[in-house]
Amino acid sequence: xxxxxxxxxxxxxxxxxxxxxxxxxxxxxxxxxxxxxxxxxxxxxxxxxxxxxxxxxxxxxxxxxxxxxxxxxxxxxxxxxxxxxxxxxxxxxxxxxxxxxxxxxxxxxxxxx
Amino acid sequence: xxxxxxxxxxxxxxxxxxxxxxxxxxxxxxxxxxxxxxxxxxxxxxxxxxxxxxxxxxxxxxxxxxxxxxxxxxxxxxxxxxxxxxxxxxxxxxxxxxxxxxxxxxxxxxx
Numbered sequence: 001x002x003x004x005x006x007x008x009x010x011x012x013x014x015x016x017x018x019x020x021x022x023x024x025x026x027x028x029x030x031x032x033x034x035x036x037x038x039x040x041x042x043x044x045x046x047x048x049x050x051x052x053x054x055x056x057x058x059x060x061x062x063x064x065x066x067x068x069x070x071x072x073x074x075x076x077x078x079x080x081x082x083x084x085x086x087x088x089x090x091x092x093x094x095x096x097x098x099x100x101x102x103x104x105x106x107x108x109x110x111x112x113x
Numbered sequence: 114x115x116x117x118x119x120x121x122x123x124x125x126x127x128x129x130x131x132x133x134x135x136x137x138x139x140x141x142x143x144x145x146x147x148x149x150x151x152x153x154x155x156x157x158x159x160x161x162x163x164x165x166x167x168x169x170x171x172x173x174x175x176x177x178x179x180x181x182x183x184x185x186x187x188x189x190x191x192x193x194x195x196x197x198x199x200x201x202x203x204x205x206x207x208x209x210x211x212x213x214x215x216x217x218x219x220x221x222x223x224x
Contacts, residue, residue, distance in 0.1 A: 004156075031210050042200065042214040043157065050210050057211075090156045096210055101147065104156025 003027050006091050006105035013081050014113050021076040021108045023091030032074040033102070034066060035090040043090055049074065050096055078110075086112045117201045122219040131188045133218050135201030138182050146177060146184045149200045151217070157200060161186070196222045 005024045013019040023032065030051050035043035047056045049068045063085070065077040078085055088109050092102045118136040125131045137146070145164050149157035161168055163175040163184070174187040188195055200217040 033212065035214075042216050045211060045213055048210060048212075055211070088154070092156065092212075094210070094212075101159040101162065102149070102157070102212060104158065107154070107156050109154070 004091060004093055004103050004105035006089075006108050008108060009106065010109050010111070012111045012113060013078075015083065016080045019078050019081055019110070021078075021089050021091075021110070023074045023076075023105055024072050025093045025103075026072070027093055027095070027103060028071060029093035029095045029103070030071070031094045031096045032068060033090075033092040033094070034064075034074070034076050035092065037088040037090055037107070038086075046076070081110070081112045083112050086110055117203055117215040119199075119201055119215060119218045121216065122221065124221045124223060125191055126223050127192055128190050131191050131195070131220065131222075133186045133188075133199055133201075133220065134183055135186070136183050137201070137203045140181050140203050144181075144203045146175065146181075147202045147204055148173070148175065148186050149202065149214075151198045151200065157214075160199075191220075191222050193222050193224060196220060 003026050007022050033048040034046045036046055037043045045057050046060045046064055047066050063079050067075045088107045090107045091105045094100050094102050145162055147162040148160045150160050151157040161170055161173050161175045163177050165177050168175045176185040198217040198219050200214050
């Protein structure tokens with residue numbers, strides 16, 4: 001049973017058209033992460049939530065926003081996608097205690113036309 | 114956050130034991146060492162975690178010397194399905210919740 005679910009699996013949007021990616025979890029973890037991964041590169045942390053506390057990485061563009069309305073759900077909003085935003089977007093969760101590992105979803109592959 | 118260095122890529126053959134070494138010279142006292150595996154078009158998945166000496170599970174072993182400045186992931190008798198990217202992370206779970214991935218090692222298993 002999938003524990004971190006990302007929808008949709010593939011998303012196509014147009015240049016400049018806002019898009020939202022979603023992530024849900026059944027693990028009741030208090031930390032949720034969004035990573036961007038481009039081809040042949042490592043996942044790059046965009047931001048994470050510890051409960052409702054939002055932590056943005058310094059180099060995450062303002063074009064990227066996130067919402068976490070409750071423990072189970074987290075959204076990634078890209079306000080005006082550019083061609084350079086085409087990537088795999090990975091959601092991960094973790095219980096914010098000692099030694100806990102990350103659980104990843106299958107990712108959403110975003111294409112920008 | 115301790116930085117990690119791994120070989121960019123490795124090739125091996127089916128049935129061989131594969132050892133991937135990760136260097137983390139400035140590891141802090143409370144940091145743990147965690148390895149993840151990633152197949153194409155999938156999210157990374159946890160393989161193994163350790164603090165010191167040796168850890169073994171059904172998938173791999175992790176060897177950590179006394180100075181903890183490096184670690185070695187050992188995959189016994191690899192198969193074609195072990196072809197993936199392997200990431201070594203150094204993390205202090207009770208501190209900052211940022212988890213940063215290094216470049217990883219692209220392992221290619223040949224028949």
